[in-house]
Amino acid sequence: MNIPEGYDPRAFEPFAVTVDLAVLTVRADRLHALLVQRGQEPYAGSWALPGGFVLPRESAGTAARRELAEETGLSGATVAGLHLEQLRTYTEPDRDPRMRVVSVAYTALVPDLPEPRGGGDAAEARWLPYDEVPPLAFDHGRILADARERVGAKLEYTCLATAFCPPEFTLGELRQVYETVWGVPLDRPNFRRKVLTTPGFVEAVEGPPRRTGGRGKPAALYRAGGATALHPPLLRPEGRTA
Amino acid sequence: MNIPEGYDPRAFEPFAVTVDLAVLTVRADRLHALLVQRGQEPYAGSWALPGGFVLPRESAGTAARRELAEETGLSGATVAGLHLEQLRTYTEPDRDPRMRVVSVAYTALVPDLPEPRGGGDAAEARWLPYDEVPPLAFDHGRILADARERVGAKLEYTCLATAFCPPEFTLGELRQVYETVWGVPLDRPNFRRKVLTTPGFVEAVEGPPRRTGGRGKPAALYRAGGATALHPPLLRPEGRTA
DNA sequence: GCAAAAGTGTTCGTAGTACACCCATGA
DNA sequence: TCATGGGTGTACTACGAACACTTTTGC
Numbered sequence: 113m114n115i116p117e118g119y120d121p122r123a124f125e126p127f128a129v130t131v132d133l134a135v136l137t138v139r140a141d142r143l144h145a146l147l148v149q150r151g152q153e154p155y156a157g158s159w160a161l162p163g164g165f166v167l168p169r170e171s172a173g174t175a176a177r178r179e180l181a182e183e184t185g186l187s188g189a190t191v192a193g194l195h196l197e198q199l200r201t202y203t204e205p206d207r208d209p210r211m212r213v214v215s216v217a218y219t220a221l222v223p224d225l226p227e228p229r230g231g232g233d234a235a236e237a238r239w240l241p242y243d244e245v246p247p248l249a250f251d252h253g254r255i256l257a258d259a260r261e262r263v264g265a266k267l268e269y270t271c272l273a274t275a276f277c278p279p280e281f282t283l284g285e286l287r288q289v290y291e292t293v294w295g296v297p298l299d300r301p302n303f304r305r306k307v308l309t310t311p312g313f314v315e316a317v318e319g320p321p322r323r324t325g326g327r328g329k330p331a332a333l334y335r336a337g338g339a340t341a342l343h344p345p346l347l348r349p350e351g352r353t354a
Numbered sequence: 355m356n357i358p359e360g361y362d363p364r365a366f367e368p369f370a371v372t373v374d375l376a377v378l379t380v381r382a383d384r385l386h387a388l389l390v391q392r393g394q395e396p397y398a399g400s401w402a403l404p405g406g407f408v409l410p411r412e413s414a415g416t417a418a419r420r421e422l423a424e425e426t427g428l429s430g431a432t433v434a435g436l437h438l439e440q441l442r443t444y445t446e447p448d449r450d451p452r453m454r455v456v457s458v459a460y461t462a463l464v465p466d467l468p469e470p471r472g473g474g475d476a477a478e479a480r481w482l483p484y485d486e487v488p489p490l491a492f493d494h495g496r497i498l499a500d501a502r503e504r505v506g507a508k509l510e511y512t513c514l515a516t517a518f519c520p521p522e523f524t525l526g527e528l529r530q531v532y533e534t535v536w537g538v539p540l541d542r543p544n545f546r547r548k549v550l551t552t553p554g555f556v557e558a559v560e561g562p563p564r565r566t567g568g569r570g571k572p573a574a575l576y577r578a579g580g581a582t583a584l585h586p587p588l589l590r591p592e593g594r595t596a
Numbered sequence: 597g598c599a600a601a602a603g604t605g606t607t608c609g610t611a612g613t614a615c616a617c618c619c620a621t622g623a
Numbered sequence: 624t625c626a627t628g629g630g631t632g633t634a635c636t637a638c639g640a641a642c643a644c645t646t647t648t649g650c
Contacts, residue, residue, distance in 0.1 A: 126368025127408075129445070129456050166369075168454065172445035201443040201458050203371070203414035212410065214371050214456065216443050269511070269587075284601070302639065304603075328601030329647040344589060344638085345511075526628070544613065546630075551611095570628030571620040586611080 128213045131176045132163035132252065133183070134199065134259030135220040136242075138276045138292050143242040145256055146228065148183065154209050155249035161256065162237065163215070172216040173198070180220055183237055185229045195221045195275035199259055207251050219259040221275035264293050269345040271313050274336035280317055282331035283307060294348045306346055312339025370455045373418045374405035374494065375425070376441065376501030377462040378484075380518045380534050385484040387498055388425065388470065396451050397491035403498065404479065405457070414458040415440070422462055425479055427471045437463045437517035441501055449493050461501040463517035506535050511587040513555050516578035522559055524573035525549060536590045548588055554581025 135146035147159045162183040166175040173196070181191040199217040207213065228237040242260065247253060266272045273289045274281070287303050307313050314334040322330035377388035389401045404425040408417040415438070423433040441459040449455065470479040484502065489495060508514045515531045516523070529545045549555050556576040564572035 127371045127456075129369045129371070166445065166456075169447050171447060172443065172456070198442055200440055201414065203408065203458065205411050205413060214369075214408075214414070214458075216445065216456075282602085299640070299642085300602080301604075302641085306639085326601085327599070327649045329603075331602055345587060347586060347639095349640090524629085541612095541614070542629080543615090543631075548612085568628085569622050569626070571630075573629055589612095591613095 126212075128211060129166045129172070130163055130213055130215045131166060131172050131179060132161045132202075132215050132217045132255055133176060133180055133220055134161060134217060134256050135180065135184070135222060136259065136263060136276075137222050137224055137239065138289050139224045139239060141288060141292055143260070143292055144239040145242055145245060146183065147238060147240050147245065147248070149236040149238075150249055158249040159240070159246055160249035161217075161252045166216075173218075176216075176218040176220075183228060184222075184225060186225070195272065197221075199255070199262060202251055202255060204251065215255075217255045217259070219262060221263065221272065223276060223278045260293075264348075267293055268347055269342050271310075271336065271339050271342055274314065277336075280323075280333045280335050282323065282333060283314075284331055286314070286334075290346075290348075296349050298349075310339070310342060312337040313342065368454075370453060371408045371414070372405055372455055372457045373408060373414050373421060374403045374444075374457050374459045374497055375418060375422055375462055376403055376459060376498050377422065377426070377464060378501065378505060378518075379464050379466055379481065380531050381466045381481060383530060383534055385502070385534055386481040387484055387487060389480060389482050389487065389490070390425065391478040391480075392491055400491040401482070401488055402491040403459075403494045408458075415460075418458075418460040418462075425470060426464075426467060428467070437514065439463075441497070441504060444493055444497060446493065457497075459497045459501070461504060463505065463514065465518060465520045502535075506590075509535055510589055511584050513552075513578065513581050513584055516556065519578075522565075522575045522577050524565065524575060525556075526573055528556070528576075532588075532590075538591050540591075552581070552584060554579040555584065 133146070137144050137146070146162060148162045150156055150158050150160050162179055164175070164179050166172055170178075176196055177188075177191050180186075180194070180196065181188050184191070197219050199219045202215045202217060205212060207215070225239075227239065245253075245256065248256065263272070267290055273286055273293075276289045277285055283304055284300075286307065287298055287300065290303070291298055315337045317333040317335055323333060375388070379386050379388070388404060390404045392398055392400050392402050404421060406417070406421050408414055412420075418438055419430075419433050422428075422436070422438070423430050426433070439461050441461045444457045444459060447454060449457070467481075469481065487495075487498065490498065505514070509532055515528055515535075518531045519527055525546055526542075528549065529540055529542065532545070533539055557579045559575040559577055565575060
């Protein structure tokens with residue numbers, strides 16, 4: 113721990129610890145982020161990531177789920193099942209002009225959800241297409257960009273894409289997630305084979321129910337399998353961020 | 355930011371913010387971690403990860419480099435060139451029995467270094483083989499395990515392995531890093547081809563100097579190239595953590 | 597019928613795997 | 624000389640890329 117001689121942490125101006133949430137979804141074939149409009153200074157009127165203070169007896173992960181439930185209006189039970197992942201912690205001394213705030217950022221991947229009802233705290237909450245996100249308050253633009261990059265990379269070597277889908281989904285919907293996040297088209301037959309031959313990626317829903325996404329042949333339904341890692345990975349074409 | 359009505363962060367018992375360092379190296383074909391022996395309660399006498407408090411006007415990354423320089427006895431300039439990466443932040447309310455401490459953990463990958471001179475602060479510092487690390491103070495065992503897992507995974511799809519090597523190294527030394535961290539033998543000819551055909555992974559040191567690691571034919575020298583990502587990845591055999 | 601999406605099959609090239617083999621050095 | 628590790632070549636295989644084709648729906 114290496115506490116310097118005579119160091120008393122309480123003698124310093126205290127640190128505040130917050131969580132910030134980069135909540136992403138795929139909606140109408142576009143990547144969207146959940147943003148809130150700030151009602152107070154600093155950055156009043158600006159858009160920002162949802163988040164808030166970690167309470168004294170709470171872990172950051174617990175705080176993140178609590179805030180997510182508040183902001184999305186989903187029940188605690190529903191939120192408990194969502195994929196939430198610690199992204200990174202942002203600690204620049206001047207990232208908040210008011211005081212020293214260290215923020216633990218989380219990324220949440222959610223299926224297309226109903227429009228959020230501005231989470232109680234006056235601020236308006238809204239899904240915004242990723243490409244149309246205005247400059248954000250604090251360093252939230254940076255956080256959101258980091259989240260997007262992380263998610264794109266994780267799709268390659270994990271089964272994470274299913275987190276963007278409803279409990280039962282078609283392979284077309286799953287492929288749409290990849291195409292939307294990566295911004296490149298994928299070969300449908302090859303994608304299908306890759307997913308189906310990876311053990312535990314998806315499992316077929318036995319009952320012969322089928323569903324249509326509009327026109328075209330109805331597609332078989334699948335749900336997420338037990339696997340989390342994806343070996344060998346599903347690399348995006350060109351191997352570069354598109 | 356979503357500050358609850360009437361919330362004053364200063365009214366709560368303050369959070370302390372620390373950094374903890376999982377410093378890894380490859381030494382004598384084994385993975386080693388840099389550990390310090392605690393001189394004071396709690397956990398007096400136990401081994402722990404090096405680390406310390408983040409100062410009021412310092413970012414966590416700056417604090418991590420400062421602590422690393424102190425613990426390893428290296429100059430600031432040398433430490434500035436090392437690979438240091440934020441791992442994760444540990445926030446369980448009771449992870450430190452004294453007070454609420456949130457710790458930002460960093461992983462540092464360093465080439466084989468001289469034995470550290472117990473960083474000034476009374477505590478003894480030592481390289482210990484990863485397999486022989488005793489139970490650590492606080493949640494540091496968990497942090498170290500997370501670091502090891504992260505490093506193993508990153509070797510697959512980044513050029514990170516060069517961070518374990520001195521500025522000029524042979525392909526045999528580089529391969530040794532993979533074999534040590536993954537715990538599996540790799541085919542030498544295939545490894546060589548993979549590394550050399552990946553643009554920017556390594557670049558040959560032009561001068562015809564060669565070096566021997568003991569017996570055998572002298573090997574050509576290389577230094578780290580400009581690339582960071584590795585496409586396509588270099589997957590470990592079996593695709594599983596060995 | 598036509599468009600659109602699902603699902604199946606086939607070909608081709610390349611990258612990884614598993615070797616065999618030669619070279620240069622130290623003991 | 625032998626053991627050890629560096630360096631080169633090669634055949635086999637598997638997987639991904641590309642694309643043709645059939646099926647089933649809505650309009």
